[in-house]
Amino acid sequence: MYRIGLDIGGTGIQIGLVDEKGHILERSELVTDTSHPFSEQVHAMANCIQEMIDSSGYSLLDIASIGAGVPGVANQKTGEVIYCTNLGWKHVPFREEFRKYFDKPVFVDNDATVAGLAESVAGVSAGSSSSVFITIGTGIGSGIIINGRIWSGAHGVGSELGHAILELDGEPCTCGNHGCVERYCSATAIIRMAREQLTRHPESSMMLACEGDLKKVNARIVIDAAREGDPTAEKVFRRFIKALSQTVANIINVIDPEIIVLGGGVARAGSFLLDAVRNDFPNYILYKDLPCAHIELARLGSDAGIIGAAMLS
Ligand SMILES: [Zn+2]
Known part of the structure; x- marks a missing residue:
């Protein structure tokens, strides 16, 4: 199985298809656009993920989960992003919004925390x-x-x-x-x-x-x-x-x-x-x-x- 990882920053969003060992097999990116409401930003990310999966020859069936790191605070239990100042997000239902596009487990956490997790798994x-x-x-x-x-x-x-x-x-x-x-x-x-x-x-x-x-x-x-x-x-x-x-x-x-x-x-x-x-x-x-x-x-x-x-x- 493979997993989707999103590194959401104030200027750009990096997206990758990652294997169990932490190797990035496919990549995509899009520019952070804070001029649109949260739901439209997620819509753009979901499109980008779907295009990356389609063009790579994998299918959604190969994907176990979707995770995102954000420069802010998230509630891991509810999947809500509580604050993410750079993106203008305050109490946004991150998991709920992504689940409209993907019937997969969706996780979100602070970007430094996920980088620490990455180093502890593959670094x-x-x-x-x-x-x-x-x-x-x-x-x-x-x-x-x-x-x-x-x-x-x-x-x-x-x-x-x-x-x-x-x-x-x-x-x-x-x-x-x-x-x-x-x-x-x-x-x-x-x-x-x-x-x-x-x-x-x-x-x-x-x-x-x-x-x-x-x-x-x-x-x-x-x-x-x-x-x-x-x-x-x-x-x-x-x-x-x-x-x-x-x-x-x-x-x-x-x-x-x-x-x-x-x-x-x-x-x-x-x-x-x-x-x-x-x-x-x-x-x-x-x-x-x-x-x-x-x-x-x-x-x-x-x-x-x-x-x-x-x-x-
Ligand atoms: Zn301080």
Whole structure:
């Protein structure tokens, strides 16, 4: 049997036909169109799925289930998407709407959570029974897998690592709180810290890389400059690594998973990032002389969204 996975994002929707081992056999995509009502958006997705199945030579009889990852919060029991701000969805009956087109089980969950599931089935944490996936991009997303199953909490509102508070009365967050992990460990945080430093250290090589325009600073510029030894970029990078390492240590102290997986755009910094976190996080864990989680980089890249969604059950 095969499964359909949808990775629903604010700009595009990636769709795949996935086998039991997590290989993507067929792909399709469509542009996210938030100008139409929810039911029409689902209609477009259903058409795209049907065309992909038809053109691939498979039939609906070969499909066991349909799963979707969304950048928001979903109720796994009812299949309702509670919030999905990028798509303008609020309390939409996702499963019910899809079932109008397909007589199959339909599942929906948070996109970082499904990416974590994908890594735990077909990626770097495959074979482990517990893992925590952290996606480091514009914001911070996370997925918790315990005993091979997604853990989103007793009420489905857990696994929001990005909004765990790291600093008392710290930086204001989009969620309304202050000092959230996301304000210190994301690409957005790297950019903010780099801009602050650049006003004091215009001699930094980052200034050339952004052509003297602080609006052009991005995480890659900062990380590349740090890698090349620019002292101002190194300062920003060390601060970011300290925050990320403390977050990793918090996960270990609370959950103690077998593996913690770092993914998302910033994790493309590769071993430069991984080595820095591996060196720093032991400073902050409680049981320093006992074994603890391995820290690894995600392996499935952007495919994790499709694969994990297809794996939902
Ligand atoms: Zn927050």
